[in-house]
Amino acid sequence: MTEATTWSTASGAEPTHDVVIVGGGHNGLTAAAYLAKAGLSVIVLERLDSVGGAAVSAQAFDGVDAWLSRYSYLVSLLPQRIIDDLGLKIELARRRYSSYTPVPGDPDGAGLLIDNQDAEATAASFARIGAGEDAEAFSRFYEATSEVARALWPTVTEPLLTRTEAKSLLGDDELWQAMIERPISEFIESRLSNDVVRGVVATDALIGTFASLHEPDLAQNRCFLYHVIGGGTGDWDVPVGGMGTVTGELTRVAVEAGARIVTGAEVTALSPDGTVDYRRKEHDRRVVGRHVLANVAPDVLDRLLGEQPEPPRPTAEGAQVKVNLLLKRLPRLRDETIDPAAAFGGTFHINETYEQLETAYTGAVRGVMAERLPCEIYCHSLTDPSILDPDLAATGAQTLTVFGLHTPDRWLTDANNDATRERLQKSVLASLNSVLAEPVEDLLLTDAEGRPCIETKTTRDLERALNMPGGNIFHGPLSWPFAEDDDALDTAAERWGVATRHPRILLCGSGARRGGAVSGIGGHNAAMAVLDS
Numbered sequence: 001m002t003e004a005t006t007w008s009t010a011s012g013a014e015p016t017h018d019v020v021i022v023g024g025g026h027n028g029l030t031a032a033a034y035l036a037k038a039g040l041s042v043i044v045l046e047r048l049d050s051v052g053g054a055a056v057s058a059q060a061f062d063g064v065d066a067w068l069s070r071y072s073y074l075v076s077l078l079p080q081r082i083i084d085d086l087g088l089k090i091e092l093a094r095r096r097y098s099s100y101t102p103v104p105g106d107p108d109g110a111g112l113l114i115d116n117q118d119a120e121a122t123a124a125s126f127a128r129i130g131a132g133e134d135a136e137a138f139s140r141f142y143e144a145t146s147e148v149a150r151a152l153w154p155t156v157t158e159p160l161l162t163r164t165e166a167k168s169l170l171g172d173d174e175l176w177q178a179m180i181e182r183p184i185s186e187f188i189e190s191r192l193s194n195d196v197v198r199g200v201v202a203t204d205a206l207i208g209t210f211a212s213l214h215e216p217d218l219a220q221n222r223c224f225l226y227h228v229i230g231g232g233t234g235d236w237d238v239p240v241g242g243m244g245t246v247t248g249e250l251t252r253v254a255v256e257a258g259a260r261i262v263t264g265a266e267v268t269a270l271s272p273d274g275t276v277d278y279r280r281k282e283h284d285r286r287v288v289g290r291h292v293l294a295n296v297a298p299d300v301l302d303r304l305l306g307e308q309p310e311p312p313r314p315t316a317e318g319a320q321v322k323v324n325l326l327l328k329r330l331p332r333l334r335d336e337t338i339d340p341a342a343a344f345g346g347t348f349h350i351n352e353t354y355e356q357l358e359t360a361y362t363g364a365v366r367g368v369m370a371e372r373l374p375c376e377i378y379c380h381s382l383t384d385p386s387i388l389d390p391d392l393a394a395t396g397a398q399t400l401t402v403f404g405l406h407t408p409d410r411w412l413t414d415a416n417n418d419a420t421r422e423r424l425q426k427s428v429l430a431s432l433n434s435v436l437a438e439p440v441e442d443l444l445l446t447d448a449e450g451r452p453c454i455e456t457k458t459t460r461d462l463e464r465a466l467n468m469p470g471g472n473i474f475h476g477p478l479s480w481p482f483a484e485d486d487d488a489l490d491t492a493a494e495r496w497g498v499a500t501r502h503p504r505i506l507l508c509g510s511g512a513r514r515g516g517a518v519s520g521i522g523g524h525n526a527a528m529a530v531l532d533s
Contacts, residue, residue: 018035018041028508029523034524045265057387074236088253098116098347099346104356112125130194151169183221203405210317222477262280298511352374404428409463508525
């Protein structure tokens, strides 16, 4: 951007700021930090009374000093480049165990434990569940995905490659076909044979995405790709201190650089000329930006602009239920040979075999909830005890976060949300209890009012709390991290994957190309587009 650039609005108002950012989620804060450090005048307008959006820590249970990563929970896609550029003081803890998966219905409760630090123990675990031939194949499978990660990960904070350029960069046509051109089910089925092992891999294609593993539109492939390329390794880490520490650091850097952050400011309308109307403390206010960065879902941006896209945008439908629990201690497992601290130390897969995942999807399309809902659990307090009060941690208490799959927003209405939430919570607990040696309900701590420490969030709850249409955690269908060969890449916004129909308005959230998850990539790339324009 040059000082000679001329700006005008329909109302004739002069810009009040170089950049107005709508939404104070982590991507908006990332953009604010970059742009303020570059010397631009930046204002961030956040609807809620605090910033962070889904990337926050919360004391979810009254009178219980435990800080849960309430919505977003793990970090993989936050580039080291952003951490270094902004000087973020955050610590990401690597989990020793990758995953534990009990075999549904096994009389001995046997399960597959994948230990990142003990290859022999992992191989023995594969053999114990009758999947010995898959042990080496599983390693080779992820060696292949790592090859893709090493090729594509460095590009996510650079101007977009075209599809042809990205394919050339990978340099392995067979692997490109398997992960980019053909349904991911074919890749999984060609490399692995055991139903449990296939399921462990397949969940990465379905977290936050309602799709069959065989879907011809490859929505599941795009989800899978983002789950395995983070950091160039695909590792998912725990933010020490909770997800709120990431947001807190981004806020610190943005404010210290001079960005102004206004909370309790609900944006009511946008204009293509950069005019932003908002309401705060019962007063209507207006700011005008040379650029407006929309850290909201594309559907929300359309509503603020009063526009309908042509052709219509695919529906932003979420398909997950989130359950947070606080337990007196970890549950005992049916398999007494496995230490619960190891089983819960990584991702604990429940009723997520390959067949169960596909059956649950086909049932959900018909409106039928799976008898045993596919779920996975993360125990943050094992990796990061700092989120618990020391006295509470000393008693053996642990947090559990459960992510239930294939519960599409189409099931919910404002009228049935409470009843459906209760039904989903019961289903999640029943699924979990099917692989435990004791009911998890018996282990729940109680809050100051004597209520069990459990909270459940439906897609409708996410939409209400975070303004995510359909409860979609990615703000809409994910896109490939490259442009199509015939895409227009003439402007800085187009080259960085943040363009809208209006030159002065850019996407900077999860709905941007290469957006999704706690990454800051959407914010980084929008900031780069502003600075390059």
